[in-house]
Amino acid sequence: MSTDLPAQVTRTREGRPATVLEAIAEALWEEMERDERVFLLGEDIGAYGGAFKVTRGFIDRFGPARVIDTPISEGGFTGAAAGAAHMGLRPVVEMQFMDFISPAYDVLTNYIATSLYRGAGPLPLVVRGPVGGGNRGGPFHSQNVEMAFFHTPGLKIVYPSTPRDAKGLLKSAIRDDNPVIFEEHKGLYRAPYCRELLPRDDYAIPLGKARTALEGEDLTIVTYGLMVHRSLEAAAELAKDRIRAEVIDLRTLLPLDEDAIVASLQKTGKLLVVHEDTRTGGIAGEIAMRVNERAFEWLDGPILRVTAIDAPVPFSGELEDYFLPSVADVVTAGRYLFRY
C-alpha cells in the first residue's frame, strides 16, 4: 500500500528515520488525510511538488482543489487563505522561500493577526516555508523572518529544530485556531545528522512550550532552529572545560515560553541567547526584558547574545560563513560568561 505514496511521507510507516523535510511532509499528509478542511496553497506546489519537493505527489492524492498552484502573489493568496479560513477551512500556505513573505506582510499583520480582535472569529491558518542561511542563497533566499512578525499581537511563530518537533509542532499549528508562521530551516531539511525515528501514533507537540535539549548547571543557552545544533556542539566543547551548559530550544517564539527561560536561569544564573537572525532588534532583546522583569536578581552576569551580523545575508560563501554565528562564537561567549 505504501508503495503508492510519495516517498517523503512513508518513513514512519516503514519504521525508518525521517529527516526534517520528511517529517514536515508527513505532518501535512496526515493532517490532510485526517481533516478534509486542510488544504495547501503555494507557488508550484502541485504538479511540480514545490521548490524543495515537500509536497511531491500530494496533488495526485488530494487533487488540485486541495493542492492549489497560485499565481506569484504572496499577498493575494495569503489573503485568500484568510477568506477560506473564515469559512471554516484550514489553509496551509507555502512560501517558496520565506523571504517572499514580505509582500504578505500587510495582510498578515493588519488583517489576519487582528481578525479575532475585530470580531471576525478564529482564523486558523499556517504560513510555512524554508528560512535560514548557509546555502549560498544570497540576500533574498536566506532570511529568517521571525522578527518581522514577533511584534504583532495575534500571531504565533514556530521554529522547530528536529524532525520529531517539526512534525508534532506542524500538526499543532494546523490544529490551532490562530494564525501561525512556521519556519523551516533549509539547512535542516535533509541534514544527515538530523534524522529521527518518529512516533507511530498521531502525536502533536503543544505550541508555546520550550524543550530542554541539554541539561546543565553553569550557564543557560536559549536558542532555536538550526542554532540548537550549533549550541549543542558548543556545549560539548564547553564540557571539555567542565562548563556544563543547559540548552533550551524555544520551539515556539511567540508566545515565548518565559517560564522555561526563567526557570533555567534561576538554576544557572547566566544567560546566553543564540540566534541565526541578525543582531539589532533580534529576539534576544525581548528575552532580556522578560528576564529583567521576572528574575533580575538571579542574574550572576550580563545577558549576552551570539547572532548574525547586522547586514543582509551575503551571497559569497566566504562572506556568509563570516556573517553567520558559528560554534566557535558560542564557545567563546560561553567561556566568557562562565568566568564572569
Add this chain to the structure above:
Amino acid sequence: MSTDLPAQVTRTREGRPATVLEAIAEALWEEMERDERVFLLGEDIGAYGGAFKVTRGFIDRFGPARVIDTPISEGGFTGAAAGAAHMGLRPVVEMQFMDFISPAYDVLTNYIATSLYRGAGPLPLVVRGPVGGGNRGGPFHSQNVEMAFFHTPGLKIVYPSTPRDAKGLLKSAIRDDNPVIFEEHKGLYRAPYCRELLPRDDYAIPLGKARTALEGEDLTIVTYGLMVHRSLEAAAELAKDRIRAEVIDLRTLLPLDEDAIVASLQKTGKLLVVHEDTRTGGIAGEIAMRVNERAFEWLDGPILRVTAIDAPVPFSGELEDYFLPSVADVVTAGRYLFRY
C-alpha cells in the same frame, strides 16, 4: 512677501512659535527651496494638501512635478521613489497614515534597505507620515511602525518629540544618504503645549544622537515621541516625592544612541523604558540587551518598561485610554524602581 506663502510655513519667518506640524512643513518647504532635487510623493498631497494639510499650498509653489499625487499604492510609489533616488533625486514620500506603510514593507526592507550593500550606491529617501494613538482612529489609523523596520540593517528611524527637533531632524533626514523612516505623532501635530520658537537659521539636528530632556540623578527614563511629554509629566510628579528622574529623548531609534543611554544609566543605576508602541518585541528589548552588554554591573535594579498592551489599537475611547501607557503608569513604575 511671506503673505504669498502657505500659513503653515511662515511661523519662523514671522517670529512666532511653531507647532510640530508647522515645523515639519517648514523643513519640507525650506529643503525644497534649497535643493531642487528634493521632491514629494504621496496620496492627495497636491491640490488637497494632504490628509493633515502638511503640504497645503506646496503644489502652487513647486508644481505637480515636485509635489506628486500618487495612486493608492504605497509599495509602487515607494519603489518609484527609490528609482528616482538612484538617479540623484531626493524623494520624500508621505504615507497618509503610517499604518499604510505595510504594503511598502517588501520594497523598503528588501530593495531599499539593501541598495547600498548590493552595490547600487547611496539611496537618499525619506518616508514620513503620522503615527500614534489617542485620536480614536482605531486599529488602522493609530499604529506606531518603528518595530516593523528596526530589525532591518540599512534603514534609519527617526521619531521627534518637539517642533525644534522635528524640523532639524527632518532636514537631516532629507540630507542623509540613507533611507530614513520619519515618524510624526499626530497627537503632537497641533498640540498647544508643544509650540516653540524655532531658530531662524538653517539648522539641522544630527541623526543618531539622543537628547537629555531632563537631568536627574535617581532614575533614567529612556523614551521618544509623545511619550517624552508623558514622561516629563511623570517626572514632575515623581519630583514631588524627591525622586529625580532623568529623561532621555532618543530622537533617532536606528541607529540607537547607546552611548547616551549607557552614560545616563551609569549615573542613575536604574533604567525605565517608556514607549507608546505595544510591549512584546518593542524597542525596550534592544535597549536592555545593549545595557547588559555594556553596563550590566551598573544596574541597581531591573530594567523595566511601560508600554501599550499587546493588542491592536482599539477604536473606542475607553479602550484606547486603557490600552495606551499613561502618566500614572510611568509614575508607578518610577516609584517602584526608585525604591527597589
Add this chain to the structure above:
Amino acid sequence: MSGDAVEDLLYQGFQGRLLEESLRRMPPSRRPRAATSIDVRAIVIARAMRQTVDGRGDLCCPGPMSPGPALAFGATPLEFLRHVTRKGTSPASARAGGTSWTDLRRGLIGWDGARGTMTQVLAGAALAFAQRGQDRAALVFERRSAIETGAWHEGMNFAAAQRAPVIVVLAPPPRRGRRDRAEIEGVARGYGVGLLWFGGEPLIDVFESVAGARRRAVAGEGPSLIALAPRTDVDLQASLDAFTEWALAEGDRTGGDLESIERAAAAGVDHALGRIGKEPDPDPEEALAAVRTDTPSIRPWTRMKSPRPDGLAGTAPSGASGVH
C-alpha cells in the same frame, strides 16, 4: 424579483436613507470617521444575493459603503449605530468599530483598513464555497480606488484563476485625474471576468443583472466585476423614488402599504437612535483580551510579577493598583 425582495428593498431603502440623515446630524465628535454614505444601488446589489442567517448563506463585505448592504444582510439600525459609534455591547464594535463590523453567521464581514485586501479575502471565501460545491457566493464592495492597489489585483487575479464565485463591486467616485472606464474594461478583459456597468438604470434591472451574475458565478463561470458609475445624491434619491413608484405600479401594493413600510422603517431607526445613547461602554479587560483564541487575560504594563527573588515587590505606591 420576488414580492419579498421588493418589500425588503423598500424597507431597507427607507431605513438607509434615514440612517444616513441621522448620521449627518450627529455632532462631529460622535460622528463616525468611516464613510457612511448610502448608495441605494448597493442595497439592491446586496439584496440580489442569496442570504440566509445561519452562516450558510452568501458572504458580503459592505466596505466603506455600509450601512446599505449590511441592512440587506439583515442588520438592524441599532446594530449599525452600535458599530459606527463604537459601543461595547458588541465587543468588535468597540475594538474596531465602523466598517470593520463583522458577523460571519449573518454573512457580514467588515474592514476599514487597506484598500484591496477584502477582494483577496472574499475571493478565498468564495473558493471555499466552490470547493464544497455549495450554492453560495461572495460579494465585496470596494471603492474605485482599490483598483490602484496591487493587493486588489492579486485578489482579482486569484479569483479569476480559481473561477471563484465572487462578485466585486467598484464603487465611485474615481479619484482625481484617474482613468476610468477604459482602465476597468482593460482589467476585466485581462482577467477574463464579466463586467457589469451600472449608471442610472432602474433598480429592478440592477437587481436582475446581479442575480444573473451570481448564478453564473455559482455555476463555475467565474467572477464578475461591477462598476458603479458616479451619481449625484439627488439622482440616488430619485432612483429610490422611481423604485417606489415601480413597486406601486407593478405589484399589488397600495399607497397605504407603502406608508406602512415607511412607518415601520422609521420606527426602527427612531428606536435605535433612542437606545444607542444608553448603551454601556465596553469593559477593557474583557474587550482587549481577544487577541488570540487562547490568549491569557490582558496583563497591563506595570502589573508584571515581581522581579525580586523573594517574590516581594517594592513598596506599592499608595493608590496605585500598579505593581503586584
Add this chain to the structure above:
Amino acid sequence: MSGDAVEDLLYQGFQGRLLEESLRRMPPSRRPRAATSIDVRAIVIARAMRQTVDGRGDLCCPGPMSPGPALAFGATPLEFLRHVTRKGTSPASARAGGTSWTDLRRGLIGWDGARGTMTQVLAGAALAFAQRGQDRAALVFERRSAIETGAWHEGMNFAAAQRAPVIVVLAPPPRRGRRDRAEIEGVARGYGVGLLWFGGEPLIDVFESVAGARRRAVAGEGPSLIALAPRTDVDLQASLDAFTEWALAEGDRTGGDLESIERAAAAGVDHALGRIGKEPDPDPEEALAAVRTDTPSIRPWTRMKSPRPDGLAGTAPSGASGVH
C-alpha cells in the same frame, strides 16, 4: 540601424551565446543559481536604447535575462562571470551577486528578489529623467510571471499615470496554466500604454520598433509594454544566424569581417573564463561594512565592549580573538 549597432549586436550576440554555453558546462556547485539564459532579442532591445557610459545614458535592469542586456550596456564577459560566481573584486558581486549586479554609471541595475519590484524602481528612475527633461529612458526586463504580482501593477500604473519614459519587457515563458496574450493586452489597454508583441520577426524589426517606442517615451507619450512570445532555443539561435546573414547581405561586411568579430568575441570569453578562477575572494570586514553610507565598521557578535565596570573582560579564552 547604424553600422555601429550592427557590429555591436553581432559581437554581443556571439559573446552571449558563448557565455551561456560556458555556464551550462560549469560544475553544479559553481553554476550560478540565477537564470542566465540568453534571448538574443533581449540584447537587441537593450542595444536599441541609447547608451552612454557616464551615468547619463539610459538605465537598464537586465533582470533574470542577463547577461544579454548587460553586454549591450557595455559589460565585459569577465565582469559578468565575476557577478554570477560571486567573486570579490566587485564588492557587490560577492554580497549580492548574480542578477543583483548594479553599476549605475554604466546604466545597469540588477535584482534577484521579488518579481515586480524593478518595474516600480525603473518607473521612478524614468520619472527623474522626465523631470529634468533629459533624453534618457529606462528599460526593465521582467519575467512574464511579474504580471501576477501586485508590485508590478503598482509600478506599471505609476509609470502610466506619470507618463514616465520607461519600457517594460515581459519575457517568456508564461507559467503553467496562465492566461497569456489576452491578459497582457487587457493590462496594456487598462493602463493606456503601448504594446509591442515580438515573436519570430527579424531582429532588425525588433530593433526599429524598440527605438520607436523609446522615442515616443522620451517625447512624453508614455511607457510601452513589450511582450516576448516564447521561442525555442533552436529558434533563438536561428534568429541570430538570420541576423548574421542579413548583416552580410545588407552591409558592406564580408565573411572575413564576421569571422574576425566572432574571433574577438570568443577571445573575450576565453580570457574571462581563464581569469575568473584566479580572482581573489572578498574580504569580510570590508565587504560587509557597506550597509549604511555612514556605517561604522562591522562589529562581530562576540566582540562587544566589556560589560564590566572596570572595563576589563573575563579572561580571554586562549586562541579566541573573541571578546575584547
